[in-house]
Amino acid sequence: MKNIPGDKSGDSLFLSLFVLKYKKHNPIFIKKGGITVKELYLAGGPYYGIQEVFSRIYGVTETVAGFANSGKENPTKKEVADGSTGAVECVKVTYNPKKIDIGSLLSIFFTIINPYTDGVQGKCEGPQYKTGIYFTSNEDIPQITYYVTYIQNRGTSRQMSESCLIVNDVQKNIPPKVHTEVKRLENFYEAPEEEQHFLKKHPETYSPIDIKLLEEAGTFDMTF
Numbered sequence: 331m332k333n334i335p336g337d338k339s340g341d342s343l344f345l346s347l348f349v350l351k352y353k354k355h356n357p358i359f360i361k362k363g364g365i366t367v368k369e370l371y372l373a374g375g376p377y378y379g380i381q382e383v384f385s386r387i388y389g390v391t392e393t394v395a396g397f398a399n400s401g402k403e404n405p406t407k408k409e410v411a412d413g414s415t416g417a418v419e420c421v422k423v424t425y426n427p428k429k430i431d432i433g434s435l436l437s438i439f440f441t442i443i444n445p446y447t448d449g450v451q452g453k454c455e456g457p458q459y460k461t462g463i464y465f466t467s468n469e470d471i472p473q474i475t476y477y478v479t480y481i482q483n484r485g486t487s488r489q490m491s492e493s494c495l496i497v498n499d500v501q502k503n504i505p506p507k508v509h510t511e512v513k514r515l516e517n518f519y520e521a522p523e524e525e526q527h528f529l530k531k532h533p534e535t536y537s538p539i540d541i542k543l544l545e546e547a548g549t550f551d552m553t554f
Contacts, residue, residue: 367426368425368467371466372420372435373420374461375419376419378395378529380420389434393422400415416457419458419459443539452536462511482505
């Protein structure tokens with residue numbers, strides 16, 4: 331398009347293309363069912379435990395269990411477990427930012443997972459159980475970085491998960507290293523329907539997250 335002096339159409343087209351490109355790579359808000367929502371992808375051990383917790387949190391509108399950052403399209407759970415895909419078990423958390431913010435979501439997340447281990451959550455061990463926070467919007471980076479730094483400096487023991495009984499080094503009083511990965515989401519593949527809300531369907535299944543303790547603490551009754 332020829333840019334005519336005094337004519338802003340060329341600038342407007344450039345700006346429109348820039349905005350479209352920015353939104354494509356940095357989707358901040360998504361309209362869903364008439365509600366403006368955001369997404370955050372959380373990995374921390376078996377996805378059924380993470381999904382059970384966040385599906386019951388005020389302000390969360392939807393949770394989907396699946397696999398994040400896979401080197402293979404539509405990986406199976408077995409392929410993810412053997413480490414050949416590089417993917418982790420993950421939960422897509424869709425939430426209403428007017429009811430709960432990302433800081434509150436991260437606070438809950440770090441209460442129920444052990445960020446100081448690499449691929450180990452309670453009795454569950456494997457590359458698919460690495461902890462991670464995966465974002466789709468650059469807007470979330472400062473808040474996530476701030477919170478992870480806070481957790482690293484705090485280094486206290488967790489209370490809501492069997493896997494999280496970690497304390498500082500008594501001799502050196504040095505917080506253990508946080509192994510939780512923080513990066514932009516590359517891809518996400520939904521797990522089969524039979525895997526969705528698995529813990530609700532099979533409450534006898536072992537989970538490193540103590541759901542009953544969370545219930546007693548009133549976590550699912552809180553508003554933010």
